[in-house]
Amino acid sequence: MVLLKNEDRLLPLKRGAKVSLFGKGSVAYVKGGGGSGDVFCAYVHNVYDGFLQKQAEGKVTVNAGLAEFYNSYIEGEKAAGRPVMGINVRTEPLPPDGLIEDAARESEVAVITISRFSTEGTDRALDGDYYLSDEEKQLVAKVTAAFEKTVLVLNVGAVTDSEYFKDNERIQSVLLAWQAGMEGGMAIADILCGDAVPSGKLVDTFAKNFEDYPSSQGLFDDELAVRYHDDIYVGYRYFETVPGGKDRVNYPFGFGLSYTSFEISGLCMEETDGVISAKLKVTNTGVYRGKQVVQLYFSAPQGVLGKPKLQLAAFAKTKELMPMESEELYLKLKAEDMASYDDLGKIQKSAYILEKGDYSFYIGSSVRDTEKAYFVYTVEEDRVVKQLTERLAPNRLEKRMLADGSFEALPQRKAVYGYGRNKAIEVTCPIENPSFKDVGEKLSLEEFVAAFTTEELCEFMGGSPNVGVSNTLCFSGLERLGVASVPTADGPAGLRLDAHHGIPTTAWPCATLLACSWNEALVEQVGAAGAAELKENGLKVWLTPAINIHRTPLCGRNFEYFSEDPFVAGKMAAAKVKGIQSQGVACSVKHFAANNIELNRIKGDSVVSERALREIYLKGFEICVKEADPWTIMTSYNLINGIHTSESYDLITGILRGEWGFGGMVTTDWGIKNNPVNEVKAGNDMKMHVGYPEELMEAIEKGELSRADLEACALRILNVYKRLA
Template identity: 50%
Template sequence: MERWIRARHLPGIPLGRDGRRVTAGDEHIALSRKAAREGMVLLKNEGNILPLQPGCKVALFGKGTIDYVKGGGGSGDVTVPYVRNLYDGFAEIIGEESVFPGTVQFYQDYVTARYAENWAPGMVAEPPVPEDLLREARAFTDTAVISISRFSGEDWDRKSPRAVIKRKDPVTGDTVSMSDVLFEKGDFYLSEAEQRMVNAVSEAFPKTIVILNTGGMMETACFRNNPRIQGLLLAFQGGMEGGCAAAELLTGAFTPCGKLPDTWAADLDDYPGCADFYESDTYVNYTEDIFVGYRYFETIPGAADKVVYPFGFGLSYTSFILSEEKLTVTDDEAEAAVLVTNTGSRPGREVVQVYYSAPQGRLSKPSRVLAGYRKTRLLQPGESEQVTVRFPLSRMASYDDLGKVARSAWVLEAGEYRFFIGTSVRGAKQAAETWTLAENRIAEQLTARMVPTCLEKRLLADGTFEALPTAPCHDFTASVLPPMTNDENNALPEQRGIPRLPDFGKHTGIKLQEVADGKITLRDFITALPVEELASLLGGQPNVGLANTFGYGNNPVRGIPNIMTADGPAGIRFVEGLGVTTTAFPCATLLAASWDPELLYDVGTAAALEAKENNIMVWLAPGVNIHRNPLCGRNFEYYSEDPLLAGKQAAALIRGVQSKGIAATPKHFALNNKETNRRNSDSRASERAIREIYLKQFEILVKEARPWSIMTSYNIINGHRASENKDLLTGILRDEWGFDGMVTTDWWTLGEHYKEVAAGNDMKMAAGFPDRLLAALEKGVLTRGEMEKAAENILRLILRIE
């Protein structure tokens, strides 16, 4: 049977029922809306102001009423048929006649005028509310809904008091500061204009609800501590139907069931990773070590009081009781069982969260760590569900990078291990059962890899620091070849003489179809290829069809198709202006807040079908980097501060994608926690922090979902480019975790192609450097065997695609 028909012939064959397209179809749009509802988090509900009562009228305030942010910018953006903002949502759910028209028209006119002045969507300044409009709105209703929105994107980080966002003046073309116009203290905080608006509205209305339309963390103490604000909904960036999903929750059509995937602190400087975020463009010192997010706030002395809303927190319109808790421990596994009962008057879902506390021995440890979780089904009032959470005891091991117990090993230290069962990191109660280990146990013996050379110290559980050994830093710019120019680095595949259109069926000789048919082995096929063809295969190929992120393969002589890729993770991203729109799903952080792997599987399945229907075979998603601090511009693309939650949610999405024969590509491997100067910034972290925090989610998804490809990051890790790091790509990823897929660089990385191939990075995107590979081969710093291994991984990916 002929393989890769879509890649070869680019047919427009619909995949839906009755010959209809699934791309941006009703089913997928409904799924996007459902996902948005499942992940939005109710943070405050004083006096049960929510849900709004039937027949309620509302007045909408804040430019985000119209200037709604469906998702972040850059690769995570998609072209959609429409976006439902908050006004659209309320108009649909309670009717236009129940929404005060004056503020809607005011913000519509204002936002339209700002767009005409070249202000970017999501980055429009908050206007003052005219006093007469405020009076008219108050005469219309006693209930105000305020929208606060935030936008960020790829290749730039969120603003802090230490950094300035700039924009082009539309008249003069000069670069001017947005600091005084938008966020005087940084966009973690309310701007002065936003604060004035919130004060004016909350003083005028007896009932005030705030919606946070943001992909990342921001200040919430000003809302929690304000008695004039009774309701607070964290709506994140909810995709194309996000405004409707928020309105459905506020009006009680559905019950909120999202839980925070991050800790929300009072002040930006409360996050330990912010201290040196802007210290240098060329490095970031991860001195907080393993104490990231709740591991920091629940452990370090004095940090607990800085938390406004803790990890795992989320309110509901109903109430639940957890009872009959039972925890059992065997030699290698722990099991927590609990009965969850809906004791309220509305249907709802609850998330059972299990944490452990390991003994403080020679290795410093967090006070609590998430061990497992499970979300109930929709429980009707009075209904119960028995929930079981299992996890291996090895999950409680710590990595010993200094040899305090056993060097380069995952170890369980002797002592008493305690367990906590509940619905948030702070709401979890200690189980009666404990587990005591009489002597130290080595869970897994490994080899030291990715050891830091320039990190001088790291944080301990008692709030002090310990010194780390240092050594001369590695020169990551060294190469046996002449340096590349900027034009060479940024070249497109077709600019390197690579043909744009394949020409199948006109050549004789060995073909990849013979491997697919089982007539020859993949190894035999690869060894028969001339070295020039190998070199060409290891780089990106020209776009065809709707693709705008290039392809893999493309050797018509050998019958190798040109497999197209598409960006993610909010949906499938195509070339704009061709008339094809796709479904925009909620941002990854919202999906994580659902704590629902089954939902993520469904989103992955839907995304894969939209990719396949449009002849895209590789989806460059999900993004799974850790939320180290609120300032990273791409946090909206990533899941959580916790690697277990991020890994489990991402693994489910990957399984959904690949169930449809489309390759998922988790990214960015690894420690990509800052966008500023991302191609030349050195992430300096201890091996323990790297393994326990920044690689753990990748390890989980590799072992549980077996992704067919992984994308490396731009940054440098402890002096070595991620794309050139053999410890990372071969030692850890393949040898330790058993990964058997393809590794690709991020697009236009500054890594040297031959060094990447030698390290285990198979594909160079957006285009390779065949001539440099051949020159390196001639100089003896690259072998044909290394090139063949990379080619084998690339072709195995292509063979897996249906």
């Protein structure tokens, strides 16, 4: 959780403080988002529960009358068949003036909880979601008029308006609690009462107004296409670079307060064999225990290509430090990771280039709170660090943003799509009645696949019905050859089982909250614990993590995604994948790629430059693949530059497998109706949740598809199955 504001050191609350809890979110707490991110759990502890526990411990006194008011309201809404929380549910009951006045006489501190819910398939609204509803504005006004001391708790899944509280002297403290899962209310009370010290840092920029985000321009103008004119200038890359951008920020990327204070000292940086390393010391100089996040940014020369002023290159978090305790931290990055992609051939087309000049470094606790290091990395001449091939280039993007906020025109080109050819298996199966369990002992995987009939291969390319408690269907099996189907399960915030099974599972904090920990080891532990729960229920593939970028605050699935920054997203995803796969089960990294809005997500086209794709929207996936070796990846619903991701040879075979070395299997997202023949040719191994074997067989008979194409998919699928076995 992130402490955004703490004037007059109101937090932590003094022992014995008398507290009144306002807002329906204090009892109707939102543990997480909907859709694949929802979780059926045994209980949800709300904010009121947390404070009741603190009251039982003798730390605070809680006003019970307000809880009675809100519980009565909730019971009435439920009796009337109306939802209390949900998408487009913006009602906020106002306590009678007398109840507020009584609360102000009985209590010294007001805690207002503002809650939000969002879900997949729809995006957030501005009024009553990003911004406060009229009822919420009235609630805040009435409470702050009656109380001298007010704490605001934001129980939200994505960035919301912060303008109403940033400079409001009547709201002294603000805790960005996000959606913290089934124990969230207890964690909030722990922080507010001082039993835990906040150490979270923002992974998104909180702008003054929604219109300040460059993505806000024309966001919903065209249901069939979203044009990424902001290009590589997303989040802090925009606000810290474009003239006047800094003035449009309330809370910068990386920001977060603590109850204690820290000092960074002894910074020493050096470069050896292309690796830049930093060593420093962090000291807790305050009176509370606490943890600190250290962030390392680089500033590259603008050169010919143009670049953001600052880019995150590394981070590290201390252990919990006692007052006056210190810890040494070590950070490193590869010099080549500071290169920029030249998609237009300004220096050398389709290459990552370190442009000549001085590369400076800044270290601190946020993108704003940094000090410039004495160390400089100098590149004497433009250096090509990686020569690639043009992939996924746009044909309908007329302009893109530059570092000074102006736009450059882009050349118009014809879209060129193609597919490669797969080599047929040349061996035959050497034994009669082979079984999958024979692979590795009696026969090779290629020999085993040779035993499939072509019809069986066509059947194998699609999902199969649920088994056990699986509710998202299974990866296909083949009974004749002893290949069991592989049960899968959602989702990004915990194992999601249907309620009728009667098996509650753990609802973990949402992905954005996990990212705000800046703690890779912690996220890895979450992955391992969730995977253990998966195994306990006989499941083998967990459909998580999701690595899409917070391009706009209004995306309905931002709670599933980590950050506006691809480096943070990739690192957190890699940590979760490592944790999951350490338990012998698979994850499914999604949604590959550029699925950054829910409007018309099946037919919507993300029209984006190749540079922005590689540096922003694919970068997190690249980091995750190279560092964690996920066993499966799920393509997205949307198109990228005119072609569905599940049918994109450039994306799946060219970049994912060819450039990054991905060795696992690729699936579609569930229920997609795209061309199954093109998907197989693109390298998409399995169509979920059902396949189209008749269409594949027809394509074989017409010569549009080869058995070798199907064999290539089967080999990749079965390689993953062997790891799961």
